[in-house]
Amino acid sequence: MINEHLEELASLHVLGLLTPPEEKAFAATLARDPELQALVTNLLTARDALAGTVPAATPSPQVKQRIMAELDSRAKKTASRPVVKSAWSFPTFWLPWAMATAAVVVCVNQTLDKYDLRAMVERQNTRIAELDQLADELRGATNQLSQTVASLQSATKLADVRIALLSSLLSDDPKAVAVSLWDNQQQSGVFVVQNLKPLPADRDYQLWVIDPKYKIPVSAGVFQVDPSGNVRLHFKTDKAIVTADKFAVTLEPKGGLPVPTLKNLVLLGG
């Protein structure tokens, strides 16, 4: 039976939050409890799904080449991996029969493996061809986008404008979304929000600009949304912004606060 304490330890374990002594004790419990192992496996799957929500990113092809080269280099140093000697000792009488049986098993396995491997290699080759084609298409699309951005930058000085998409952090208001455009030269911006929940009169949303130059996010003022949850506003900040790294919206008391209330984060993006 798994109680709340074990559930808690399992959750902390899969997130790497247990201290070394706690981890050691938990590992001992885990090793002898199949039910707990099943829970941990499920929690790990959930954690992997969470890990998979990060934006897709691709390593350069050189990484695989470097890894395989490292394996080549190791293989040259050591001809083979150490062979573990079996602790079993067969009575001499059984040895010829055992060898004959083993030979039959090996032959059957090799035949099956050969077909499996051939099919797997064919599947891999098809997949590689598909990926090559996809890579070509993506390269083409990336080049086109780069050219478009370069022409926009030269034509409209887009380089001085920071554009950020802010996403909702509210479970009950997941459709809320905002876009912030910040002109560093003019030190002013435009902020557009959609689908944000209207607030009671004693609360305000507060917009923040996160600039690495300052320890605390810089306030860009408070705002309310219309009954549909939308608003478009021009804003300026309390301090001069060097780099508008990220933008955030928090829920604050009427009039706002000098420091954001982190636990009341509503929108975030950069």
Place this chain on the structure above:
Amino acid sequence: MGAKEIQPETNQDLELMQGISQGDRWAFACFYDQYSKLLFAVAYRILNDQKEAEDVLQEVFLQIWDKAGSYNPALGKPVSWAVTLTRNKAIDYIRAHQRRTKLLEHAATEMLANAPGGTANSTMHGRQNEELINSAVAELPGEQRLAIEMAFFSGFTQNEISETLKEPLGTIKARIRRGMLKLRERLEGCV
């Protein structure tokens, strides 16, 4: 509670892991092709640096090659083991390079904006399941999600999360437990 039925791809992963433990380079290359994007995306999310994330990815795959023999299927799927190795290596990397300030800076941003252009889940579970999974994560209450992500992506300790969020340690632990169980429940049958 019964264990979930093992999915076919997991069986294949187990075979690959067995092959790797026996020095099968082809199995290793297959495992790399299958999961390098996911693992790299995780490392990149934590480190926010292409080169460092690639270094971590390289170290992780060499570690998988070296330690595949010690992988224990009873303690999770091969991909879970690989994600744990990647996350721990990336957090170690940040700590070793004294990048604590960067780590703190990332604390807020780890709350997973719905990034346009797809997520690493599409490479692991396909486009259709990607949406289901991402919405299951997005539906977690913000306070639970924040605590979980501060732990996983930023390497905060229980006490650091408690101090940063100005909440008692017991509250943080309870939030993490509830959040993880909720996530598991919502993803059942989906992954």
